[in-house]
Amino acid sequence: MGWSLTIGRIAGTDVRLHFTFLIFLAWIGIADYMAGGPAAALDSIVFLLLVFLCVTLHEFGHIMMGRRFGIRTPQVILSPIGGIASMERMPEKPAQELLVAIAGPLVNVVIALVLVAAIGLSPGLLASLDFDQATLAERLLLVNVTLVLFNLIPAFPMDGGRVLRALLAMKMGPARATALAARIGQGFAMLFFALGLFYNPILMFVGIFIYFAATAEQQQAAFSGFAARLTVMDAMEPSPILLTTAQPLSAAVDALLSSPQKEFPVLDGDGQIAGILDRDQMILALRDQGAAVAVNEAMRASEPLQLHEPLAAALARMRSRGVTAEVVADAAGRVAGILTRENIGEMMMVESVQPGWRFRRR
Incomplete structure (x- = not known):
């Protein structure tokens, strides 16, 4: 927030x-x-x-x-x-x-x-x-x-709703429990909204908050089930365009405009992963420092993900750092790809219409 x-x-x-x-x-x-x-x-x-x-x-x-x-x-x-x-x-x-x-x-x-x-x-x-x-x-x-x-109150995702979800999960598994708890939470949300119309308008806002929060939790649970069977390699974008620390920012701009890529792994003089440069950092540096500044002046530090790392764990690491993309490294430490939330969002869209779709990289 x-x-x-x-x-x-x-x-x-x-x-x-x-x-x-x-x-x-x-x-x-x-x-x-x-x-x-x-x-x-x-x-x-x-x-x-x-x-x-x-x-x-x-x-x-x-x-x-x-x-x-x-x-x-x-x-x-x-x-x-x-x-x-x-x-x-x-x-x-x-x-x-x-x-x-x-x-x-x-x-x-x-x-x-x-x-x-x-x-x-x-x-x-x-x-x-x-x-x-x-x-x-x-x-x-x-x-x-x-x-x-x-x-x-057993309205997911409030504490009572989470207690309800936990109790249901002991009987029917986490996916079905979350779906049922979310529907119950949405039902309470509509009840609060209706009561707010006749008694206290604050209840209307509480109902709206609970409804959207329950929906978000339901979507998050669906994502968790989707991500549980995948690794970073399944979700990454392979063979990204690479930049080097010594290149001018103008080269990064050219790469941005000539490809759909928005995040770029950056290598040092020895070919090792030095960082990552995303579009927002690029534009800010272009505005404040000009096109001639070196890429290493605009990039951020990278904590590379591993090819066979579980996707859910990798996203938890990214979320804790507040980043939307990260470099993926192979066993030798070379760049193998890049993982972005945008690409995962597209995979979720596919999953929503074709549950169980076999995502795999060749």
Whole structure:
């Protein structure tokens, strides 16, 4: 997610704040300042910051449980709609996914229990709390209870939907479980949208978010099944045009304009892989440095993929680095091809109309 800034790093995970959160915080602060003065504005801002601390702890519940199964999470982004933990992948075993999914809501359960003990409130009196008249601690308690209940709605890809998918996968396999959980999630999305028409417009936006998120998860699951049977060699573009570090950028421009290729492996003087130059880098360098600058001034570093590396693992590596293309090397370290997300997208189009298509390079 773009337009976000890093505010810290916890246990190897960058904590990022989306700019809309700052706008939301400022809007609430200004509105309450005008309605009730500095004290009201300060109370609202402190409350919101504590709520998002709870949301962050919720996300780190997922992150730390995922780490137990060898899953890294490079970043978590906080926005007005909640937190988004960018895990490299979800666990392959349903039992592990169940534990990762339930870990976040369990954090909110623990926070709620701590607040109940601190306030000295009987759990049976929880429903009698009036949010508008409640103390700061009581409001936080109500928010955490709401987070638990909302997140456990079985609407994929929310936590409850992931729990449902994991339970279904134990009986019918991951592909069918994902398809069914996604359809249930889309059903809840339409229910939220309909309720929003009559009660609260915010529910309409929640429904839209859940619908598209469930659809994206369904597509991702379809991709995982497709990629599971392929290696990098099956999906790469073989025999790409090569550049050298010493060539001027004008030579790269000529290669771009004379071929459909958009990314170019770059070799050093000894013929070894030195980096990769893509179209966007090329245009920026052309604008800022001119056509005579050497290619090595515009390229980025490369972490070559291996021919027989599983395609899913290779794409996970690319995704963690935020790149859309990477050089493929053979056993001797020479350039064997280039793997691009664009080419994989075209393969997915073929797979969608001809499931099980035999992709292979000759």
